[in-house]
Amino acid sequence: MTASLFAAEQGVGSKAIVLLHGFGGCHDVWREVISSLAPATHTLAYDLPGHGLSLDFPAAGPAKVAARAVLADLSERRLRRVHLVGHSMGGAVATLMALAEPGKVASLTLLAPGGIGQEINGPLLRRYAGAADRSEIRFCLAAMSGPSARPLDHTVDILWEMRGRPGQLEKLVEIAAAMTKDDRQGVIPHDRLDGLNIPVMVAWGTDDAVLPFTQAHDLPAHFHVHHVLEAGHMLAEEAPGLVAEIIRRNTNRRARLHRQKFAAAAS
Numbered sequence: 001m002t003a004s005l006f007a008a009e010q011g012v013g014s015k016a017i018v019l020l021h022g023f024g025g026c027h028d029v030w031r032e033v034i035s036s037l038a039p040a041t042h043t044l045a046y047d048l049p050g051h052g053l054s055l056d057f058p059a060a061g062p063a064k065v066a067a068r069a070v071l072a073d074l075s076e077r078r079l080r081r082v083h084l085v086g087h088s089m090g091g092a093v094a095t096l097m098a099l100a101e102p103g104k105v106a107s108l109t110l111l112a113p114g115g116i117g118q119e120i121n122g123p124l125l126r127r128y129a130g131a132a133d134r135s136e137i138r139f140c141l142a143a144m145s146g147p148s149a150r151p152l153d154h155t156v157d158i159l160w161e162m163r164g165r166p167g168q169l170e171k172l173v174e175i176a177a178a179m180t181k182d183d184r185q186g187v188i189p190h191d192r193l194d195g196l197n198i199p200v201m202v203a204w205g206t207d208d209a210v211l212p213f214t215q216a217h218d219l220p221a222h223f224h225v226h227h228v229l230e231a232g233h234m235l236a237e238e239a240p241g242l243v244a245e246i247i248r249r250n251t252n253r254r255a256r257l258h259r260q261k262f263a264a265a266a267s
Contacts (some may be wrong), residue, residue: 005069006053010034011042015251016079016108018070019045021236022088022114023179024128024172026052030156033236036244044082046070048090050171052162061108061175063089063115063186066094074104085250087236088211089113092188099192107199109250111235111243112208115188121182124210131178132169134160146207146232155237193218196243201250203243205231224250 008027017037027045034043045052049069050060059065071095074082081104086094092112095104098105114120128140145152146177163169180183201224204213210233216225226246231238 004057004129005049005073006047007044009042009044011040013040013042013086016044016082017043017247018074018082018084018094019043020049020070020084020086020090020093021046022090022112022233023125023175024051024159024257025087025090026158026162028052029151029155029236032240033243033247036241040142044074044077046073048093050097050175051168052165055165055171057167060171061178063092063096066093071101071104080104080203081106083107083109083247085111085247086113087107088113088178088233089114091115095188095193096197096249098198099188102196102198105198107250107253108196108201109247110200111204112204112211112233113202114185114211116219117212118184118187119212119215120180120185121210122176125180126173127174129172130169131159132163137163141234141237143212144233146205146230149232149234149238150231152234152237155234164194186261190218190220193223197199198251199250201226203228203235203245203246204232205235205238207231208233215234224257255264 021029027047030045048066049057082105084094084097091110092115094108095115098108116251124143130138131140137159143150202216203226204216205228206213207230213227236243
C-alpha cells in the first residue's frame, strides 16, 4: 500500500466504505460508527496525512495532498469503486477525491464538511491543535460538541495517545495555522460541486461551533441535506448510530433507484 499512509481495514462485504476523519482526529474515532454498521461491512478508516500513523506522510497538511494519497492507496488495493464518508477536513478531502476521479466514487456522505464556506472558527481549531493534555482536549471537544453531547472520555483517550507521538503536536499546529489563516478556509468552487453526478448526503449539526451549518444552504439542489438538531461539529462521536444510518441510506440510494426503475419497466 501507499508508503506512510495508514488505514484500518475490516469486513469482507462487496461494498467498500472509506472513512476520513476531521482535523486532529484519527481512524479510531470511527469505531462506534463502524460497530453500528452491518457486521460484514467492508470499511477502510484512514489516518489522514500528518495524523496518527500517517504522521510522516510527505508534504502532509493540504486537503489536496490527502485526496491524492487516498486515491493512490485505493488504486493499489485494486478497489475500483468506493463509498466515501468524510468529516470536516475529511469531508473536503472526500469531495476533492470525488471531483478528481468521479468514476471511483459510488456515493459521498459528508459530515459538517470543510471547504463549503469561508467561515471557520480559527481560534478554537488552533487551540485544539495545541491541546497537549487530557483536560485541554476535553475542553476543546466540549466546545466543538452540541449542548446535549454525551461524555467523550473514550475519544479524549484516543486523541491524547495520538498526540503523544513525537512531532504530532507540532504537525497539528502547523496544519491548523495554514488551514485557518486569517480565520478563513479555502472553498471548493460551487459550480464544481454541481457537477457531481452521484448520491451526496450532507449532515450538519445545528449547534456546530466550528463550521456554521448555514453553509449548507448554498449547496447544489440535488445534495440531500440533513440538519441534526442540537448536535455540534463532532457528529461521529456525538451520534454514531445516526451517522451509521445516514451512511446506510446514502450508500443504498443508487441501488434503490435501479430497483425502482426495474419495477416500473416490468409493470
